[in-house]
Amino acid sequence: MTLKTILGAATALGLALAAPAFAQDQTKVGFIYVGPIGDHGWSYTHDQGRLAVEAEFGDAVETTYVETVAEGPDAERVMTQMALGGADIIFATSFGYGPEMNNVAERFPDIKFEHATGYIQEQPNVALYNARFYEGRAVIGHIAGKMNESNKVGYIASFPIPEVIMGINAAYLAAKAVNPDVEFSIIWAYSWYDPAQEAAAAEALIEQGADIIMQHTDSTAPLTVAQDAGVMGFGQASDMSGFAPEAHLTGIVDVWAPYYIERVQAVMDGTWEPVNVWHGIDEGMVGFAPFNDKIPAELVAEAEGMIAAIADGSYHPFTGPINRQDGTPWLAEGEVADDGTLLGMDFYVEGITSEIPN
Numbered sequence: 001m002t003l004k005t006i007l008g009a010a011t012a013l014g015l016a017l018a019a020p021a022f023a024q025d026q027t028k029v030g031f032i033y034v035g036p037i038g039d040h041g042w043s044y045t046h047d048q049g050r051l052a053v054e055a056e057f058g059d060a061v062e063t064t065y066v067e068t069v070a071e072g073p074d075a076e077r078v079m080t081q082m083a084l085g086g087a088d089i090i091f092a093t094s095f096g097y098g099p100e101m102n103n104v105a106e107r108f109p110d111i112k113f114e115h116a117t118g119y120i121q122e123q124p125n126v127a128l129y130n131a132r133f134y135e136g137r138a139v140i141g142h143i144a145g146k147m148n149e150s151n152k153v154g155y156i157a158s159f160p161i162p163e164v165i166m167g168i169n170a171a172y173l174a175a176k177a178v179n180p181d182v183e184f185s186i187i188w189a190y191s192w193y194d195p196a197q198e199a200a201a202a203e204a205l206i207e208q209g210a211d212i213i214m215q216h217t218d219s220t221a222p223l224t225v226a227q228d229a230g231v232m233g234f235g236q237a238s239d240m241s242g243f244a245p246e247a248h249l250t251g252i253v254d255v256w257a258p259y260y261i262e263r264v265q266a267v268m269d270g271t272w273e274p275v276n277v278w279h280g281i282d283e284g285m286v287g288f289a290p291f292n293d294k295i296p297a298e299l300v301a302e303a304e305g306m307i308a309a310i311a312d313g314s315y316h317p318f319t320g321p322i323n324r325q326d327g328t329p330w331l332a333e334g335e336v337a338d339d340g341t342l343l344g345m346d347f348y349v350e351g352i353t354s355e356i357p358n
Contacts, residue, residue, distance in 0.1 A: 034094035035193035041218025049256030071096030132280030136252035138317035145175030154205025
């Protein structure tokens, strides 16, 4: 055997030994979504965050996702499969995944788990993260209050959980502040993503006289219904203007990429901690789609001023005096709601005539 042959064999052996080491060093990241990534809403924006992780880290990461996973046993099965498949960190991106995530986290203590919009943090390897969507809903509520001509705003809600109730209250208070005659009509879809149900809700609200539609659901159906009916609306989670350019005034945009990149980097560095964060406009987790030219320039300036004031802390959407729906005092003059109350919000503010379903 010649020296060249020996060196060649040694090189080949070295490469063979190096390949598994590279695979072991690759960080595996799993995502579980409640809706399809093509919803152009909630799940779509989380998947944009996943793609940003891939773009940031390249071959150093391997990401996987499972879409349209129902909350409950299906979620536990999917997360268990991800854990058994070698995931280093799993992001579960729907409110109802909490109990199942904590069950799986207990069985796999070496894996990191992160729950979007969650509140159950029973295991030391579970982190929680959320966005202050109520900040964005206050801004679009201000626009709605000034632009609606019928004094009727239609709101399509998903589930009666604190996050959704909080958004309704924030939008209503902002609209009421600039239009004392405004009324909110609320229809509950009992789904995060159901285009047919959302379209039917939008049609019903328009028939009731609403000339502006808001939504806390994930499909573009309400906006297309609004455009066909000649009324206006606000998008949800991403820029939906391409689906209804005449109707789409603006919308809250969920910006998850920086957080996902930061948390994956922490896993790689060995510095991951079970945080509980609630970011908003200031941190860049809540953004806005472009403002439609139909919005008057002075109103755009007001909205931008409101965004800046929320970001620098000089304005909080829940600042008293505010009463509960039954007229009893909630916040005194100048008092600001604490995070604990907001995260457990189960009541409407004064002026909303709808009832919260059980």
